[in-house]
Amino acid sequence: MTRATTVRAVLAAAVLLVSVLITLTMSPRLGLDLQGGTRMVLQAKDSATAKADRESTDRTLEVLRRRIDSLGVSEPTLTRSGEDRIIVELPDVQDPRKAAEVIGRTAQLSFHAVRGPGTEQEKGTAAGLTLPDEEGRLLALGQPRLTGAGVKDAGASFDAQQGAGWTVALDFHKDAGRDWTRLTGEAACHPAQDERRRVAIVLDDRVISSPQVAPSVGCNVGLPSGSTQITGSFGADEARDLALLIKGGALPLPVEIVEQRTVGPTLGAAAIDASARAALIGAAATALFITFVYRLFGALAATALAAYGVISYAALVALGVTLTLPGLAGFVLAIGMAVDANVLVFERAREEYAERSGRSLRSAMPAGFRNAWSAVADSNVTTLIAAGLLFFLGSGPVKGFGVTLAIGVLASMFSALVIARALTEIASRSRFVGDYRGVNGIARPGRVRTWLARRDPQLFRSPRRWLLISTVLIAVAGLGIVVRGVDLGVEFTGGRLVEYSTSRPVDVETARTVLAGAGFGDAEVTTAGAGDLSVRTGDLDNHEEHALRAALAEAGGDTTKVRDELIGPSLGDELRRNALIALAVAVLVQLAYLAVRFRWTFALASVAALVHDVILLVGAFAWLGRTVDGIFLAALLTVIGYSVNDSVVVFDRVRELWAKARRESVTTIANRAVLQTVPRTVNTGMGALFILAALAVLGGDSLEDFALALLIGICVGTYSSVMTAVPVALTLEKRAKTPPPARKRASGRTSGAGAKRRDPRDNGARV
Numbered sequence: 001m002t003r004a005t006t007v008r009a010v011l012a013a014a015v016l017l018v019s020v021l022i023t024l025t026m027s028p029r030l031g032l033d034l035q036g037g038t039r040m041v042l043q044a045k046d047s048a049t050a051k052a053d054r055e056s057t058d059r060t061l062e063v064l065r066r067r068i069d070s071l072g073v074s075e076p077t078l079t080r081s082g083e084d085r086i087i088v089e090l091p092d093v094q095d096p097r098k099a100a101e102v103i104g105r106t107a108q109l110s111f112h113a114v115r116g117p118g119t120e121q122e123k124g125t126a127a128g129l130t131l132p133d134e135e136g137r138l139l140a141l142g143q144p145r146l147t148g149a150g151v152k153d154a155g156a157s158f159d160a161q162q163g164a165g166w167t168v169a170l171d172f173h174k175d176a177g178r179d180w181t182r183l184t185g186e187a188a189c190h191p192a193q194d195e196r197r198r199v200a201i202v203l204d205d206r207v208i209s210s211p212q213v214a215p216s217v218g219c220n221v222g223l224p225s226g227s228t229q230i231t232g233s234f235g236a237d238e239a240r241d242l243a244l245l246i247k248g249g250a251l252p253l254p255v256e257i258v259e260q261r262t263v264g265p266t267l268g269a270a271a272i273d274a275s276a277r278a279a280l281i282g283a284a285a286t287a288l289f290i291t292f293v294y295r296l297f298g299a300l301a302a303t304a305l306a307a308y309g310v311i312s313y314a315a316l317v318a319l320g321v322t323l324t325l326p327g328l329a330g331f332v333l334a335i336g337m338a339v340d341a342n343v344l345v346f347e348r349a350r351e352e353y354a355e356r357s358g359r360s361l362r363s364a365m366p367a368g369f370r371n372a373w374s375a376v377a378d379s380n381v382t383t384l385i386a387a388g389l390l391f392f393l394g395s396g397p398v399k400g401f402g403v404t405l406a407i408g409v410l411a412s413m414f415s416a417l418v419i420a421r422a423l424t425e426i427a428s429r430s431r432f433v434g435d436y437r438g439v440n441g442i443a444r445p446g447r448v449r450t451w452l453a454r455r456d457p458q459l460f461r462s463p464r465r466w467l468l469i470s471t472v473l474i475a476v477a478g479l480g481i482v483v484r485g486v487d488l489g490v491e492f493t494g495g496r497l498v499e500y501s502t503s504r505p506v507d508v509e510t511a512r513t514v515l516a517g518a519g520f521g522d523a524e525v526t527t528a529g530a531g532d533l534s535v536r537t538g539d540l541d542n543h544e545e546h547a548l549r550a551a552l553a554e555a556g557g558d559t560t561k562v563r564d565e566l567i568g569p570s571l572g573d574e575l576r577r578n579a580l581i582a583l584a585v586a587v588l589v590q591l592a593y594l595a596v597r598f599r600w601t602f603a604l605a606s607v608a609a610l611v612h613d614v615i616l617l618v619g620a621f622a623w624l625g626r627t628v629d630g631i632f633l634a635a636l637l638t639v640i641g642y643s644v645n646d647s648v649v650v651f652d653r654v655r656e657l658w659a660k661a662r663r664e665s666v667t668t669i670a671n672r673a674v675l676q677t678v679p680r681t682v683n684t685g686m687g688a689l690f691i692l693a694a695l696a697v698l699g700g701d702s703l704e705d706f707a708l709a710l711l712i713g714i715c716v717g718t719y720s721s722v723m724t725a726v727p728v729a730l731t732l733e734k735r736a737k738t739p740p741p742a743r744k745r746a747s748g749r750t751s752g753a754g755a756k757r758r759d760p761r762d763n764g765a766r767v
Contacts (some may be wrong), residue, residue, distance in 0.1 A: 012422055016307055032324075034272060038262060042086040042255040064255075065078050081568065085565070109148030111202075112141040114139050114196055118131070129141040129205075146172075150175070152172055183199060184213050192215050203242070275434065279699075281694045286302075294346050297427065307419050308411050309335050334693070340649075343683045345365075347449075355664060378598075378648045384406060385586060401634055466727040474619075478619060490569070497534065497536050497567045498548070498549075499532055502531045502557060506533060532562060534679075552686070594648070598651050628710075639713030640714065647725045654666075670726050688714055695707035696711060
């Protein structure tokens with residue numbers, strides 16, 4: 001065993017050991033649908049500057065969402081109820097009282113000049129604020145010179161050098177920074193130790209810090225924006241909470257918590273068990289399929305995939321990511337898609353073995369990893385770019401999806417390039433494995449590859465034919481969106497929240513079954529309080545509400561309506577806008593990356609295929625009359641990542657073949673590249689389809705739409721990566737004047753088309 005193989009094996013064992021320890025010792029944070037959580041009802045109040053109407057309540061809701069994101073609570077649900085109420089649902093919150101204290105504080109931050117010592121007689125007068133400082137001495141303060149809205153960033157840090165303890169550093173926006181410099185410059189015109197040389201920082205009518213402007217600051221010069229620190233005998237938690245409140249922003253309206261209770265999960269145990277069984281069956285089918293195709297090496301890849309599952313799950317648990325049922329389904333789906341890197345390597349190893357008859361299995365496997373590296377790296381880097389931008393620019397569920405996606409990509413790369421490589425390199429050194437082709441699974445070319453080599457179909461003799469088909473498909477999808485309309489779920493449109501009390505206990509699963517039979521299949525049911533049922537659904541008139549209550553009465557006996565509220569969308573305008581901005585920026589950055597790594601024609605073709613897939617998936621759901629909700633949003637983001645990944649693999653092969661044969665036409669090169677990547681595409685798609693089929697058939701109603709969206713998306717993405725992206729690229733290449741890509745020179749071998757690669761065991765010496 002070589003040193004590199006030993007290092008990979010040791011690293012894989014260490015990471016697996018840590019992951020197993022985390023899995024066994026730490027509990028996952030579960031979402032509302034799996035475990036329940038805390039529900040708070042906040043009442044917005046009128047302030048001196050704003051009325052508690054629908055618009056200002058929506059702004060307050062978005063500030064609360066930012067605060068909750070900063071608290072580390074993933075996948076929260078926030079909806080407006082009526083004109084001036086906000087319902088906040090926090091999954092798996094360990095300390096509801098602390099969460100209520102932080103998100104409910106108004107955090108009205110302001111900065112004041114100090115006019116001098118204050119007196120008790122001045123309190124409550126119109127002359128200005130008179131408040132005690134940190135030591136209890138009264139200060140007379142001027143009018144606010146700037147507010148917390150001018151703060152660009154805030155962060156807590158421990159100042160060990162100056163002995164100030166925990167401090168909060170502030171950075172202002174441009175205009176507010178000038179106001180801050182002017183305020184401190186005016187204070188610096190007073191002598192040292194004069195009360196008027198101080199600047200008071202007030203939070204919620206309390207002076208949290210009133211520092212003296214340093215003697216080194218000149219009159220009317222002031223302090224620059226980035227050098228401001230709030231000090232004041234803070235503890236670590238107090239400093240972090242203060243930074244969180246300032247950075248999250250001041251609430252446009254003060255809010256009062258009028259109700260707080262614990263709610264049960266939206267999914268019953270039966271639905272969760274059915275989904276878990278479907279996931280296990282699908283994962284097992286994928287492992288069996290990959291073992292059947294690649295024999296021993298397929299079994300080793302399945303072992304690496306199991307390791308991937310443990311590592312990525314441990315990472316999710318260690319980072320405190322909230323696990324919802326769609327998130328877990330996406331996590332299981334990622335196991336099926338993580339096989340992609342292994343399939344790429346095995347197919348490249350098969351090519352090496354077939355093209356160079358003298359090459360041994362021992363040398364074919366490293367060559368397969370080496371040749372597949374660029375496709376694996378580029379496809380995963382583009383996905384990581386999207387994940388990072390969704391995390392930093394998105395909010396709520398979009399931010400959570402970015403975290404889950406990034407963890408899955410990194411774990412899959414480690415699984416394929418470290419664990420699977422170590423296992424396959426050890427196996428390839430066995431004489432028994434090398435001698436028996438039926439055992440190793442690499443020495444035989446495979447049925448799909450053999451059939452394609454024999455038939456040699458010319459797919460792109462007329463690229464416009466495929467573009468016409470894609471255009472027709474887009475037109476049909478667009479027609480469905482226009483004619484049938486998109487059935488937006490309650491997360492997008494809002495709806496009605498009704499709470500019932502029944503004379504007999506009714507579990508969530510029974511209530512959902514009864515309501516689905518009465519025509520309310522999209523209703524979301526939770527337990528609330530002492531056996532009450534909370535039903536959230538879309539637009540519901542009084543006649544429909546009566547039918548819903550009658551359906552519940554069949555299972556629960558006498559049914560009384562306890563609460564009835566109209567609610568706004570949980571995926572509000574700002575969250576949707578942030579999601580679209582994050583997605584648009586991610587596409588543009590991916591476009592730039594692909595243009596640099598490949599060619600601008602390939603980059604535009606990849607984005608065209610991505611847009612094609614999104615329109616077709618939304619159009620399919622419109623024609624089928626399926627609900628477009630938060631679960632669909634997660635599936636759509638997954639399809640986008642899959643589409644780009646698939647296109648990158650195809651164009652990576654086009655680039656490689658074109659560099660070796662620069663005088664051949666790009667159409668011939670593209671046809672050859674597609675035929676060579678078809679086995680990889682088929683095997684990867686089959687791995688994902690096994691899991692999705694199991695989730696769709698066995699996962700129950702809760703995952704049916706999610707699995708259906710991904711089934712459609714993967715089929716459409718597989719088609720578009722070949723029959724849309726490649727024809728678009730060929731059409732653009734006819735107008736492009738860019739020369740063919742140059743072949744990369746590698747040390748130890750020539751760069752000509754017929755150059756032979758040296759066997760790793762050959763040191764190059766000759767006699």
